[in-house]
Amino acid sequence: xxxxxxxxxxxxxxxxxxxxxxxxxxxxxxxxxxxxxxxxxxxxxxxxxxxxxxxxxxxxxxxxxxxxxxxxxxxxxxxxxxxxxxxxxxxxxxxxxxxxxxxxxxxxxxxxxxxxxxxxxxxxxxxxxxxxxxxxxxxxxxxxxxxxxxxxxxxxxxxxxxxxxxxxxxxxxxxxxxxxxxxxxxxxxxxxxxxxxxxxxxxxxxxxxxxxxxxxxxxxxxxxxxxxxxxxxxxxxxxxxxxxxxxxxxxxxxxxxxxxxxxxxxxxxxxxxxxxx
Amino acid sequence: xxxxxxxxxxxxxxxxxxxxxxxxxxxxxxxxxxxxxxxxxxxxxxxxxxxxxxxxxxxxxxxxxxxxxxxxxxxxxxxxxxxxxxxxxxxxxxxxxxxxxxxxxxxxxxxxxxxxxxxxxxxxxxxxxxxxxxxxxxxxxxxxxxxxxxxxxxxxxxxxxxxxxxxxxxxxxxxxxxxxxxxxxxxxxxxxxxxxxxxxxxxxxxxxxxxxxxxxxxxxxxxxxxxxxxxxxxxxxxxxxxxxxxxxxxxxxxxxxxxxxxxxxxxxxxxxxxxxx
Numbered sequence: 001x002x003x004x005x006x007x008x009x010x011x012x013x014x015x016x017x018x019x020x021x022x023x024x025x026x027x028x029x030x031x032x033x034x035x036x037x038x039x040x041x042x043x044x045x046x047x048x049x050x051x052x053x054x055x056x057x058x059x060x061x062x063x064x065x066x067x068x069x070x071x072x073x074x075x076x077x078x079x080x081x082x083x084x085x086x087x088x089x090x091x092x093x094x095x096x097x098x099x100x101x102x103x104x105x106x107x108x109x110x111x112x113x114x115x116x117x118x119x120x121x122x123x124x125x126x127x128x129x130x131x132x133x134x135x136x137x138x139x140x141x142x143x144x145x146x147x148x149x150x151x152x153x154x155x156x157x158x159x160x161x162x163x164x165x166x167x168x169x170x171x172x173x174x175x176x177x178x179x180x181x182x183x184x185x186x187x188x189x190x191x192x193x194x195x196x197x198x199x200x201x202x203x204x205x206x207x208x209x210x211x212x213x214x215x216x217x218x219x220x221x222x223x224x225x226x227x228x229x230x231x232x233x234x235x236x237x238x239x240x241x242x243x244x245x246x247x248x249x250x251x252x253x254x255x256x257x258x259x260x261x262x263x264x265x266x267x268x269x270x271x272x273x274x275x276x277x
Numbered sequence: 278x279x280x281x282x283x284x285x286x287x288x289x290x291x292x293x294x295x296x297x298x299x300x301x302x303x304x305x306x307x308x309x310x311x312x313x314x315x316x317x318x319x320x321x322x323x324x325x326x327x328x329x330x331x332x333x334x335x336x337x338x339x340x341x342x343x344x345x346x347x348x349x350x351x352x353x354x355x356x357x358x359x360x361x362x363x364x365x366x367x368x369x370x371x372x373x374x375x376x377x378x379x380x381x382x383x384x385x386x387x388x389x390x391x392x393x394x395x396x397x398x399x400x401x402x403x404x405x406x407x408x409x410x411x412x413x414x415x416x417x418x419x420x421x422x423x424x425x426x427x428x429x430x431x432x433x434x435x436x437x438x439x440x441x442x443x444x445x446x447x448x449x450x451x452x453x454x455x456x457x458x459x460x461x462x463x464x465x466x467x468x469x470x471x472x473x474x475x476x477x478x479x480x481x482x483x484x485x486x487x488x489x490x491x492x493x494x495x496x497x498x499x500x501x502x503x504x505x506x507x508x509x510x511x512x513x514x515x516x517x518x519x520x521x522x523x524x525x526x527x528x529x530x531x532x533x534x535x536x537x538x539x540x541x542x543x544x545x546x547x548x549x550x551x552x553x554x
Contacts, residue, residue, distance in 0.1 A: 011293075013290035013293065014293055014298060015289060016288075016289050016290065017384070018291070021298045021361065022297075022361070023421060023422075023424065024301030024421055028299070055424070055428070056431060080369075086298070092386055093430075094426040094427045094430040094454055096431050105293055107294070109369055133474075134410055134411070137428060138424060145422035146299075146302070147422045148415075149371040150300055150332070151415075153373070169412075177371055178370070
């Protein structure tokens with residue numbers, strides 16, 4: 001089994017000068033693999049397409065990506081498929097070269113074990129000091145300029161902290177370092193609008209198709225005063241917040257209901273999945 | 278002559294998983310090479326060090342970088358040396374791995390010919406539509422998250438446009454896509470403060486050591502109403518603005534004086550340098 005494909009060829013190297021390495025000039029996906037197949041493939045592909053459109057990078061065909069994905073995923077019971085698309089060519093200088101095409105790198109990685117305790121009782125989160133810059137031109141897509149997330153994630157090393165929540169420079173609550181954010185109050189779900197900054201996650205997209213959610217501006221007080229709060233990602237599923245600063249929660253019925261629905265749809269995200277591999 | 282060194286070894290490939298490719302998790306320099314030696318080496322090194330400090334990446338020793346730079350530059354009469362430092366290791370996930378070290382890539386490229394007409398009569402510039410996001414944590418350093426510059430530079434393909442000027446999201450004038458910005462009015466130089474966004478260029482740093490310059494907030498009207506305006510970079514030197522929207526300038530005496538001083542210090546940037554190689 002080949003675990004890395006660069007432009008369809010088994011390889012573990014990139015050319016020096018790749019625009020991803022030079023400028024972060026590309027987009028990526030991390031896709032959960034379950035029983036040899038990618039989970040939420042259509043949602044990941046949609047986001048790749050949006051990212052390519054924003055950057056002016058030609059999107060590979062869906063059938064090409066799927067056939068390459070299948071070829072490296074097919075023997076994996078549970079894994080992570082990473083797809084990186086960068087602007088092709090090796091041109092130095094910011095100007096995108098016309099007709100430079102796209103370079104694609106697909107690689108297979110071990111998946112994090114589902115954390116039964118985190119799923120069941122929830123995680124402790126913290127507010128990060130770093131504030132996300134407001135850049136509507138790059139909002140929503142999963143581009144390769146991720147220094148803000150790296151610096152935010154570097155703020156803590158205490159293993160008891162399960163995620164860091166991020167505010168933008170205006171003080172709005174946006175997301176976690178590698179997850180989206182949902183809050184419930186008075187029986188209604190809300191999640192931050194991601195038209196100024198943040199990444200539109202695929203688990204978030206799946207949830208928006210399952211239940212009614214208001215997409216709106218949220219401030220930290222909306223999070224801290226919520227009845228239920230969770231963060232979610234395509235690799236870790238729905239992780240309820242048990243603690244944030246001075247506030248503590250027990251996992252509520254709305255979150256539990258969504259988790260159960262998720263685990264039925266994607267067994268690889270359920271707390272028992274770790275034991276079956 | 279080796280023209281690419283990866284961690285000191287002649288190579289033209291990077292490992293898939295390099296943090297530069299994954300997240301733009303690193304910093305870079307483009308250094309003018311003149312008669313086999315890097316120009317403004319100390320200024321470039323200072324900025325690399327500041328960038329490494331911000332990202333928490335260990336800076337290689339100055340002597341190691343210099344010896345590698347010399348080994349690929351020594352036969353070049355006129356060239357560009359690119360240095361890319363990325364966080365070491367191949368860890369997936371935003372969290373920086375403790376002790377991951379640093380990966381260094383040095384490569385040699387052709388230098389742009391000095392443009393005698395641009396030096397002499399000035400260039401036409403435009404205001405870019407893209408607004409720089411305000412992120413003080415990453416301001417000033419030359420990190421690898423450069424999608425804003427790529428998108429801004431993609432706004433025009435007309436070869437008569439020599440640079441695009443950038444405003445930030447608050448509307449302040451900050452820089453050009455690959456150059457810094459200076460304006461003169463009533464005999465005094467001013468240049469934008471770069472503590473919120475923008476890159477502190479080495480040519481800018483050289484100029485700040487030559488003449489008195491006020492570092493301050495500038496708005497587009499300050500640029501358009503200036504007596505003299507130029508953009509500058511370590512690879513193209515000082516390029517006066519001849520035109521910006523409806524405004525036209527002839528090159529003024531303050532700019533000419535700085536240009537002459539620059540060309541004496543760095544002959545490779547003078548309009549005649551192109552003819553000697």
